[in-house]
Amino acid sequence: MSDDKQLIEQIVDRYDHEVGMLIPMMQDLQAECGYLPSEQLHCLAKKINVPLSRLYAVATFYSSFRLAPKGAHEVTLCMGTVCYLKGASNISEAICKEFRVEPGGTTRDRLFSFQAVNCVGACALAPVMIVDGKYYDAVTPQAALEILNELSPAGQTVDTTEKEAAT
Numbered sequence: 001m002s003d004d005k006q007l008i009e010q011i012v013d014r015y016d017h018e019v020g021m022l023i024p025m026m027q028d029l030q031a032e033c034g035y036l037p038s039e040q041l042h043c044l045a046k047k048i049n050v051p052l053s054r055l056y057a058v059a060t061f062y063s064s065f066r067l068a069p070k071g072a073h074e075v076t077l078c079m080g081t082v083c084y085l086k087g088a089s090n091i092s093e094a095i096c097k098e099f100r101v102e103p104g105g106t107t108r109d110r111l112f113s114f115q116a117v118n119c120v121g122a123c124a125l126a127p128v129m130i131v132d133g134k135y136y137d138a139v140t141p142q143a144a145l146e147i148l149n150e151l152s153p154a155g156q157t158v159d160t161t162e163k164e165a166a167t
């Protein structure tokens with residue numbers, strides 16, 4: 001039996017094959033792998049006889065689940081109402097364009113994981129961006145790019161992605 005299958009066996013056995021324990025199973029899988037690899041999700045769906053689409057529905061509904069490996073730096077942008085009204089969508093657009101990443105994704109060089117979330121409870125500071133737990137207030141698209149570029153070794157993120165995109 002492959003290691004992948006063995007891992008799924010162990011997780012499913014831990015919860016007595018109980019379909020109602022799907023979320024804890026997925027949490028355990030993520031704890032083991034750091035994210036939810038698609039092969040493992042296929043394997044889990046088959047093992048407990050649940051449509052794969054249901055696993056993806058759960059994985060995309062809860063922001064704590066990741067479908068891609070985590071990047072070295074975690075970037076969280078608040079898209080709550082106040083931040084949104086103060087231009088958070090422009091910041092998101094700038095980050096996505098500069099680093100070729102989608103909300104919920106990780107850059108190809110795994111430098112940044114980027115997620116957009118609802119209100120982080122700091123509306124007076126809107127728009128808010130959090131990088132590795134540090135809050136940045138009144139962020140502009142330009143400021144967001146400067147903050148992230150400081151963490152990026154000499155434009156490596158963009159260059160790497162461009163090379164990979166070209167292949």
Ligand code: FES
Nearest residue numbers: 078080083122123
């Ligand atoms: S809406 Fe962004 S912190 Fe509240």
